[in-house]
Amino acid sequence: xxxxxAAAAEAKWQRFWAEDRTFVARDDDPRERRYMLDMFPYPxxxxxxxxxxxxAMGDVLARIWRMQxxxxxxxxxxxxxxxxxxxxxxxxxxxxxxxxxENIETQKKSFKRYGLSLDWSREIHTCDEEYYRWTQxxxxxxxxxxxxxxxxxxxxxxxxxxTVLANEQVKEGLCERCGSVVTKRELTQWYFRITDYAQxxxxxxxxxxxxxxxxxxxxxxxxxxxSEGAWVTFAVEGRDEPIxxxxxxxxxxxGASFMVVAxxxxxxxxxxxxxxxxAFEEYLERVKRTNDIExxxxxxxxxGVPLGVTAVNPVNGESIPIWAGDYVLSEYGSGAIMAVPxxxxxxxxxxxxxxxxxxxxxDTGEPDPAVSGIATTGDGAYVNSGSLDGLSDKxxxxxxxxxxxxxxxxxxxTVTYRLRDWLLSRQRFWGCxxxxxxxxxxxxVPVPEDxxxxxxxxxxxxxxxxxxxxxxxxxxxxxxxxCPRCGADxxxxxxxxxTFVDSSxxxxxxxxxxxxxxxxxxxxxxxxSPVDQYVGGVEHATMHLLYSRxxxxxxxxxxxVDFDEPFTRLLNQGQVIxxxxxxxxxxxxxxxxxxxxxxxxxxxxxLTVVFAGPPADDIDWADVSPASSLRFxxxxxxxxxxxxxxxxxxxxxxDRQRRRATHRAVAEITELVGSGRFNVAIARIMELVNTTRKxxxxxxxxxDPAVREAVExxxxxxxxxxxxxxxxxxxxxxxxxxxxxxxxxxxxxALLVADEVTMVVQVQGKxxxxxxxxxxxxxxxxxxxALADPKVRRALDGRPVAKTITRLPRMVSIVxxx
Ligand code: ANZ
Ligand code: ZN
Numbered sequence: 001x002x003x004x005x006a007a008a009a010e011a012k013w014q015r016f017w018a019e020d021r022t023f024v025a026r027d028d029d030p031r032e033r034r035y036m037l038d039m040f041p042y043p044x045x046x047x048x049x050x051x052x053x054x055x056a057m058g059d060v061l062a063r064i065w066r067m068q069x070x071x072x073x074x075x076x077x078x079x080x081x082x083x084x085x086x087x088x089x090x091x092x093x094x095x096x097x098x099x100x101x102e103n104i105e106t107q108k109k110s111f112k113r114y115g116l117s118l119d120w121s122r123e124i125h126t127c128d129e130e131y132y133r134w135t136q137x138x139x140x141x142x143x144x145x146x147x148x149x150x151x152x153x154x155x156x157x158x159x160x161x162x163t164v165l166a167n168e169q170v171k172e173g174l175c176e177r178c179g180s181v182v183t184k185r186e187l188t189q190w191y192f193r194i195t196d197y198a199q200x201x202x203x204x205x206x207x208x209x210x211x212x213x214x215x216x217x218x219x220x221x222x223x224x225x226x227s228e229g230a231w232v233t234f235a236v237e238g239r240d241e242p243i244x245x246x247x248x249x250x251x252x253x254x255g256a257s258f259m260v261v262a263x264x265x266x267x268x269x270x271x272x273x274x275x276x277x278x279a280f281e282e283y284l285e286r287v288k289r290t291n292d293i294e295x296x297x298x299x300x301x302x303x304g305v306p307l308g309v310t311a312v313n314p315v316n317g318e319s320i321p322i323w324a325g326d327y328v329l330s331e332y333g334s335g336a337i338m339a340v341p342x343x344x345x346x347x348x349x350x351x352x353x354x355x356x357x358x359x360x361x362x363d364t365g366e367p368d369p370a371v372s373g374i375a376t377t378g379d380g381a382y383v384n385s386g387s388l389d390g391l392s393d394k395x396x397x398x399x400x401x402x403x404x405x406x407x408x409x410x411x412x413x414t415v416t417y418r419l420r421d422w423l424l425s426r427q428r429f430w431g432c433x434x435x436x437x438x439x440x441x442x443x444x445v446p447v448p449e450d451x452x453x454x455x456x457x458x459x460x461x462x463x464x465x466x467x468x469x470x471x472x473x474x475x476x477x478x479x480x481x482x483c484p485r486c487g488a489d490x491x492x493x494x495x496x497x498x499t500f501v502d503s504s505x506x507x508x509x510x511x512x513x514x515x516x517x518x519x520x521x522x523x524x525x526x527x528x529s530p531v532d533q534y535v536g537g538v539e540h541a542t543m544h545l546l547y548s549r550x551x552x553x554x555x556x557x558x559x560x561v562d563f564d565e566p567f568t569r570l571l572n573q574g575q576v577i578x579x580x581x582x583x584x585x586x587x588x589x590x591x592x593x594x595x596x597x598x599x600x601x602x603x604x605x606x607l608t609v610v611f612a613g614p615p616a617d618d619i620d621w622a623d624v625s626p627a628s629s630l631r632f633x634x635x636x637x638x639x640x641x642x643x644x645x646x647x648x649x650x651x652x653x654x655d656r657q658r659r660r661a662t663h664r665a666v667a668e669i670t671e672l673v674g675s676g677r678f679n680v681a682i683a684r685i686m687e688l689v690n691t692t693r694k695x696x697x698x699x700x701x702x703x704d705p706a707v708r709e710a711v712e713x714x715x716x717x718x719x720x721x722x723x724x725x726x727x728x729x730x731x732x733x734x735x736x737x738x739x740x741x742x743x744x745x746x747x748x749x750a751l752l753v754a755d756e757v758t759m760v761v762q763v764q765g766k767x768x769x770x771x772x773x774x775x776x777x778x779x780x781x782x783x784x785x786a787l788a789d790p791k792v793r794r795a796l797d798g799r800p801v802a803k804t805i806t807r808l809p810r811m812v813s814i815v816x817x818x
Contacts, residue, residue, distance in 0.1 A: 004637040006601025006630075009724040012715040013738075014112055016727075020167065022738045023066075023117045025073035027524060034070040035528050036062040037507055037567070039544070040077045042085060043103035047535055049576040049583065049593050050537070053609045053619060057573050057678065058535040059116045060610065060720045064673050066117065067716065067744035073528055074117055075510040078104050078123035081132075081175060081499045083161060086430040086464050093461035096430040100127060110594070115602050115723045117740060122513045126502035131509065133453035134519035135502055136435040136654060138551075142448045143436070147193045148424075152459035154264055154288075154330065155201055155423060157185040163427045163464030164189060166498060167420050168223075168543045181775075184264070184288055185405045190434060190495065191421040194550045198224050198417040203551055204564050212570040213616065219541040227420025230402050232411040234259060234311040236271060241265065243311060244279065246333030246416050249340065250405070251397035253315050254385040255361035256338035260325040260350065263287045265335035268324045273308030273751070280324060281350065286438060287326045292517030302327045302350045313338075315386060315401070315408035325350055333416055342368075345375040361385045367611055422547065423685050424498045429456070429464045429471040431496030439483035439490035448484050454492065470494040503544055504551040522560050531567045538572040545570070571676065576609070603722035604630035610721050611682045614790065623800075633725045636689050636714055636802060640729035645708035647734040654706025658695050659772055660751050661688060662710040667747035669717050678721070685717045685789040687781035691774065708733070761786040762813040763795040777809045784814040 017023060028675040038058045041051060062074040078100075085096035092099070104125065111118065124131055142148040156165040164187060169176040179204030185509035194201075201226055205217050222575055229248035236243055241261065261268045263284045272280045283305045311322055320384060327346050328337050341351035342360040348369055351358050358370035364380035366372070381395055382388040387404065391397045405411030425434065433454045435447040447454055457478035464471045467736055473477065483490035511528045536544075545567075552566040575582065578589040596605050607629040651659060658795035665688045672681035684752040692710045697700045719726030719739045730739035759782060762767040769789045773782065783804050792814070802817040 003634050004728060006603060006724065009728050010113060010602055013115070013724050013727045014560070016737060017740075018112075018120075020738060021121070022590060022740050023074065024121050025071060025075075025119050027527070029071040029605070031069060031071040034062075034065045034072050035531045035533075036065065036072060036074040037510075037531045037534045038076065039534070039540065040079050040503070040506060042079045042082060042084075043100055043107055045092050046106055047593055047655055048112065049591050049596075049621070052114070052118065052593050052605060053576050054535055054537065054573045055111075055114065055116055056599070056606045056609050056721070057571060057615045058533070058605075060112055060673060061533050062117050062680050062742060063720045063723070064670075064744060066740055067719075067742060070745070071124070072117075073510065074100075074119055075122040075513075076111065076116075076118045076120065077122070077506060077510065078126065078505070079499065079503050080104065080125045080127040080501055081431045081496075083428060083430070086428055089430070089460060089719070090462065090464050095458065095460040095462070095498055097127065099126075100430075108317035113597065113602060115606070117723070122510050122511050123510050124506060126432075126499070129453050129455060130516070132432040132502070134509070135497065135505070135738045136447070136452050136454060137430045137449060138505060138519055139432075139497065139501070140435060140449065141193060142554060143446060145195065146192060147413055147554060149193065150188055150190050152186060152188040153631075154184040155187050155189055155571055156182045157187075161428070162468050164423060164425060166423045166500070166543075168422075168500075168546070180305075189425040190497075191214050191423050191494060192550070194422045194547075195417060195419055197550050197553050198226070198419050199415075200227060200564075201419075201546065202370040204549070204553075207565050208570070211568060213538070213572050213700070214624075216538060216541045216545065216570060216572065220546055223542040223546065225421060225568075227416050227418070229414065229416070230398075230405065230411050231334075231414050232314065232405060234314060234320075234338065236322070237310045237312065239271060239309070240801060243271075243322075243336050244334045245336050246414070247338060247340045249394075250401050250411065251382070251388065251394050251396075252340040252361055253313070253338070253401055254388065255340040255342050255359050256313055256320060257341060257345065257351070257357040257359055258320050258339045259322045260310050260328045260339050260347075261307065261322060262328040262330035262338050263305075265325060265328075265330035267336060268307065271307055271309050271322065274308055276308035280307065280576055285325065290326065300327070302346065302353060304350060304354065314405065321356070323350075323354070323356075331420060332418065342370065342378055342446050343375050348373065348375045358539075360382060360390075422498075422550075424501055425495035426498055426775055427468065427470040428496060431499055432502060433472065433496060434493040436493040437481055437483060437490045439486060439488055440484055441488055442485045442490075442626065444493075445483055445485050445490070451484075466644070470496065488660065500543055500547050503557070504547045507548070508555070508561070517643050520560075525561055529561065530563050530565060533569045533570045533571065534567040535573060537558070549625065555741060570614055573615050574613070576621060577618045578621040580620060580622070596626060599624040600630045601633075601724070603633055603725045606723075607633065607721045609677045609683065613679055615676055615678060632689070633718075633722055635693065636685075636718060637725055637729055639689065639696070639714060640732040641693055642702045643708050643711050643733060644702040645705045649705035649708060651705045651709035654704045654709065655695065656691070656706070656751075657704040658700060658706035658710055659748075660702065661691050662706070662713055663747040663751035663758070664774070665717070666713060666745050667752055670744070670747070673720065680785075680788045681717070682721060683781070685714060686775065686784055687774070688717075690778045690781050691776065694776075694778070715739060716742060716744060718749045757809045759786075759809055760811045761792050762811065763792060764816060766795070766815070768792050768795045773809055775809050779806055779808060782806055782808055786814065 044255045066072045080100050085100045088099040089096040156170050158175040160178045170182050230250040233244045304323045307322045308320045309322050339347035341348040341358040361384050362380045364378045366376045366378045369375050382391045388397045402413045435454045457475040478490050508520040511524040517578040583590040604626045607751045608624050608626040612624050670683045715726045715729035756772040757770045757775050759773045769791045799816040803815040805813040
């Protein structure tokens with residue numbers, strides 16, 4: 001008799017699942033619902049190792065939930081607009097849709113081969129008219145609420161992609177997509193008013209605490225950047241309009257010895273004196289060539305020029321000079337600051353470069369900053385500070401000065417946020433057209449809803465080449481339309497939307513993917529949402545995940561959904577690396593998923609990625625062995641071939657020790673999977689496979705009903721990670737296909753009472769973990785369990801294992817290599 005034939009099993013069960021519609025979620029299924037969501041893929045060509053890991057993780061939960069009796073929705077679709085398709089279209093002189101749909105076909109085949117429990121009946125493509133029609137409709141709802149608006153200003157510009165970028169798409173000064181240095185351009189662009197939701201986006205993170213990774217919450221908090229402080233207004237000599245600054249340290253106001261305005265803020269140009277103007281303009285040109293990140297870095301030498309005007313400090317009437325300086329950003333606060341060099345290092349560096357006065361107003365006992373060059377930021381006694389003199393802590397000093405400013409009408413307490421509005425216009429073709437018509441008489445007029453979608457014109461090849469304006473601008477016939485309001489000659493907006501708009505609502509579309517009356521059916525969304533578990537990469541922390549949260553809140557305020565947060569739980573899978581480094585073409589350390597699947601089969605690869613470590617950890621492909629995963633699966637498969645006990649035999653009549661082992665495994669694996677410790681769950685399955693083999697060979701034998709019970713559970717547990725071999729085993733055992741429809745067992749409490757011993761795990765002679773194990777645990781299992789323990793992993797800290805010494809079942813001792 002043959003062993004497990006992976007290729008044959010893959011073909012057989014793919015066909016079965018498709019015909020049986022095993023994973024199609026039904027809206028009329030009355031059981032409790034669960035929504036498992038994977039971040040939908042970009043159709044870049046084919047499935048790669050990164051996908052292999054993320055999707056394997058999500059599938060574990062979708063599959064156990066299904067066996068636990070939930071009505072599970074696990075949908076999939078394609079984030080199908082975007083630049084790579086457009087660039088390919090230019091190269092190949094064709095339409096971007098060709099490349100897009102062809103890649104989708106290829107990738108879809110790989111997804112199906114990968115054996116994921118996906119509901120293909122809900123598949124969506126964001127580039128389909130039926131989808132982008134509703135992206136446009138949503139844009140118009142935002143527009144009507146004043147949440148989409150146009151403004152001009154300096155925007156991030158990628159010189160390579162020839163399009164603007166949102167702040168979120170600029171990573172350390174570089175284009176998130178192509179790595180070019182981002183420059184600035186003055187353009188009129190569409191924005192979403194995400195800043196209206198800044199506080200709520202912060203507050204509602206309370207609902208996500210504990211169920212989202214701390215790291216993502218911290219990144220969002222930091223990105224939103226709430227600062228408490230005050231507005232303070234300074235009169236400008238010879239000008240009616242005062243300058244308002246934002247400060248987090250109003251308590252240091254008496255120490256403000258000059259002001260600095262962002263050179264690229266309109267204010268600088270307005271106030272600069274005639275005498276200083278030529279030098280200022282030359283300086284401004286220079287600043288425009290650097291980016292915000294360089295400007296803010298502490299290493300960057302701060303530069304500036306005097307503007308030849310003075311301001312009046314509202315608390316002491318002192319006249320102080322106003323400078324333009326590149327360390328002040330035009331987009332934050334008011335684009336102008338009061339400089340307190342004694343207590344702010346940036347201001348001190350600037351003061352020392354240009355010989356500006358430094359006055360200490362808090363005596364912390366440290367050396368005078370004017371002399372030491374080190375600004376002091378701690379608490380101390382207030383000096384030279386009028387009514388604050390004698391106070392000794394920031395909070396009371398701030399309170400007092402804010403009260404004074406408020407009484408005098410020269411300032412007030414306030415909160416600012418670092419978050420900027422979301423710039424959504426893009427000067428590229430392959431995206432969702434902005435459904436606005438610009439009329440000389442009526443201004444920006446929405447395309448009437450019954451005329452949506454505004455379809456993309458048929459442009460291809462050279463017509464899509466980047467020119468700094470949208471290719472749509474050259475589609476004259478498409479662009480010229482009658483104003484929907486007054487009938488006059490008008491023009492369409494020729495920009496397309498950031499593709500992050502498409503992905504901010506796709507998870508609602510899955511709930512009623514064919515809906516043609518709205519973006520989604522609110523009744524279905526109410527039944528399926530919010531998403532119970534979302535799985536995807538941490539690279540989306542401040543983009544997609546923030547945008548989707550914002551969209552959800554707006555949709556709630558539009559009355560379309562009735563919850564605040566779209567994703568109840570979030571899992572960020574780690575990355576697959578090789579030889580300790582990210583895989584890359586230049587390093588030549590890439591691992592081709594297709595080749596791995598051909599060599600070892602889907603099940604072995606899936607089992608390998610999940611077994612490699614906790615889901616959030618990186619996987620180093622140099623450290624794993626799909627070959628040994630395959631051998632393990634063969635061993636498991638042989639158990640099913642060996643079972644002789646008849647189908648339906650009463651396990652209670654079987655060997656009690658075997659039953660205890662099985663039921664203990666049921667209890668533990670259920671718990672481990674539920675709490676996301678998938679790798680440990682696999683170690684437990686391995687243990688059960690080995691003890692069951694022993695029971696067949698040297699124990700109660702293959703005809704014992706307790707052995708059948710064990711093997712049935714092994715098949716079910718394996719189906720979470722290795723679905724094909726599990727289906728084969730289930731069939732051998734005489735179960736009704738598919739195993740996905742079988743019922744996950746519950747452990748019998750009577751069989752759980754202690755039949756365990758404590759096994760101590762040492763690393764380098766130090767006890768790192770104590771585990772409960774079966775008294776007859778095998779050596780391999782004991783070592784695998786020990787190595788899967790998080791505390792042991794931490795103690796090993798990535799070092800390889802040089803040697804293991806076991807005294808079973810009491811002790812495993814690990815000696816790490818260098
Ligand atoms: C005076 C002062 C004294 C400040 C002091 C700090 C320390 P966060 O915490 O990030 O909100 N600031 C305000 N607007 C700015 C801009 N557009 N570009 C660069 N810097 C700006 O920082 C707020 C502080 O950053 C503000 O408080 C202001 O300097 C500066 F001992 O005002 B502070
Ligand atoms: Zn008009």
